[in-house]
Amino acid sequence: MTDVTTLGEFIIEKQMDFPGSSGEFSRLLSAIRLASKIVSQQVNKAGLLSNILGAAGNENIQGEQQQKLDVYANDQFIKAITKRKVVCGITSEENDDFLAINNEGSYIIAMDPLDGSSNIDVNVSIGTIFSIYKRISPVGTTVTKEDFLQPGTAQLAAGYVIYGSSTMLVYTTGNGVNGFTYDPGMGVFVLSHPDMKIPQKGKIYSMNEGNFYKSSKGVQEFIKYAQKIDPDTDRPYTGRYIGSLVADFHRNLIKGGLYLYPATTSSPNGKLRLLYECNPLAFIAEQAGGKASTGRGRIMEIMPKELHQRAPYFVGSEDMVNKIEEFIANED
Numbered sequence: 001m002t003d004v005t006t007l008g009e010f011i012i013e014k015q016m017d018f019p020g021s022s023g024e025f026s027r028l029l030s031a032i033r034l035a036s037k038i039v040s041q042q043v044n045k046a047g048l049l050s051n052i053l054g055a056a057g058n059e060n061i062q063g064e065q066q067q068k069l070d071v072y073a074n075d076q077f078i079k080a081i082t083k084r085k086v087v088c089g090i091t092s093e094e095n096d097d098f099l100a101i102n103n104e105g106s107y108i109i110a111m112d113p114l115d116g117s118s119n120i121d122v123n124v125s126i127g128t129i130f131s132i133y134k135r136i137s138p139v140g141t142t143v144t145k146e147d148f149l150q151p152g153t154a155q156l157a158a159g160y161v162i163y164g165s166s167t168m169l170v171y172t173t174g175n176g177v178n179g180f181t182y183d184p185g186m187g188v189f190v191l192s193h194p195d196m197k198i199p200q201k202g203k204i205y206s207m208n209e210g211n212f213y214k215s216s217k218g219v220q221e222f223i224k225y226a227q228k229i230d231p232d233t234d235r236p237y238t239g240r241y242i243g244s245l246v247a248d249f250h251r252n253l254i255k256g257g258l259y260l261y262p263a264t265t266s267s268p269n270g271k272l273r274l275l276y277e278c279n280p281l282a283f284i285a286e287q288a289g290g291k292a293s294t295g296r297g298r299i300m301e302i303m304p305k306e307l308h309q310r311a312p313y314f315v316g317s318e319d320m321v322n323k324i325e326e327f328i329a330n331e332d
């Protein structure tokens with residue numbers, strides 16, 4: 001194992017990418033790495049926690065109330081990030097408002113601490129998503145809402161952790177995408193997927209097709225197109241939908257494909273949240289040679305107005321995103 005590159009080493013090596021950051025940025029990534037390990041461990045024993053260890057009135061050995069895993073993950077990430085003192089504010093899916101932490105910090109973080117939480121109870125892959133920006137307000141002051149309302153194009157870094165058959169951390173700082181697999185024996189993330197690239201075209205489409213009739217004409221036409229038999233264009237495509245964005249995205253990143261969560265009649269802006277779901281994965285997709293769209297424009301160019309704002313989302317292989325944009329443009 002001595003010839004492997006660990007995430008710790010990789011972060012230090014790549015610190016050169018951020019001249020003048022005086023190691024702050026590396027400390028921030030280290031905090032995320034640490035919290036990921038803790039959450040990964042806990043996710044692996046989720047079944048024990050809810051059914052066995054928490055059987056007596058949901059209290060643990062120390063007599064503390066068992067927490068829902070997404071609240072637990074939120075706490076772990078907040079604690080690890082706060083301790084490193086380089087972040088001035090955090091916005092999380094689990095908190096209505098943003099948290100102002102260290103005024104001296106230069107960075108802000110938007111995060112979905114546990115994505116796909118409806119899959120926890122059934123032992124299906126879940127994840128964590130994070131997005132990092134430089135603050136706009138002056139260092140030394142309290143972070144403001146405007147610090148969080150930056151477009152995705154301003155992201156310095158973004159990544160996700162997938163708690164799957166193995167735990168992986170995938171991230172970008174704007175110089176390509178690298179994936180690290182967790183070795184629980186050694187307690188380290190090891191570089192396993194250097195310079196990840198998404199195939200230009202894919203064969204997989206991933207949508208909650210229960211929403212078919214709630215979707216717009218263009219989306220419906222695309223789904224019919226995906227299902228049509230046409231050997232020349234390798235159709236029908238393959239339908240794959242886990243219901244954990246991170247897991248669906250990760251599979252499509254490796255194999256090629258399109259993830260779509262369109263606007264529906266009941267969710268006119270789609271379901272997924274711009275700041276901590278759409279933008280970070282859009283940054284990764286673009287850095288891997290893919291594309292992320294609202295169906296009518298680039299996700300990362302949306303000027304956010306609210307912390308928990310939603311957006312229709314089409315992300316994955318460039319040719320497939322282009323194709324659905326065509327269908328949506330033609331519905332007018």
Ligand code: AHG
Pocket residue numbers: 093112114115116117118208243244245246271
């Ligand atoms: P979260 O668990 O963080 O609330 O996110 C759930 C999201 C996303 O992970 C997933 O792709 C999508 O919701 C699934 O939605 P449907 O159940 O409507 O398909």
Ligand code: MN
Pocket residue numbers: 112114115116245277
């Ligand atoms: Mn989510």
Ligand code: MN
Pocket residue numbers: 070093112113114115116117
């Ligand atoms: Mn979540």
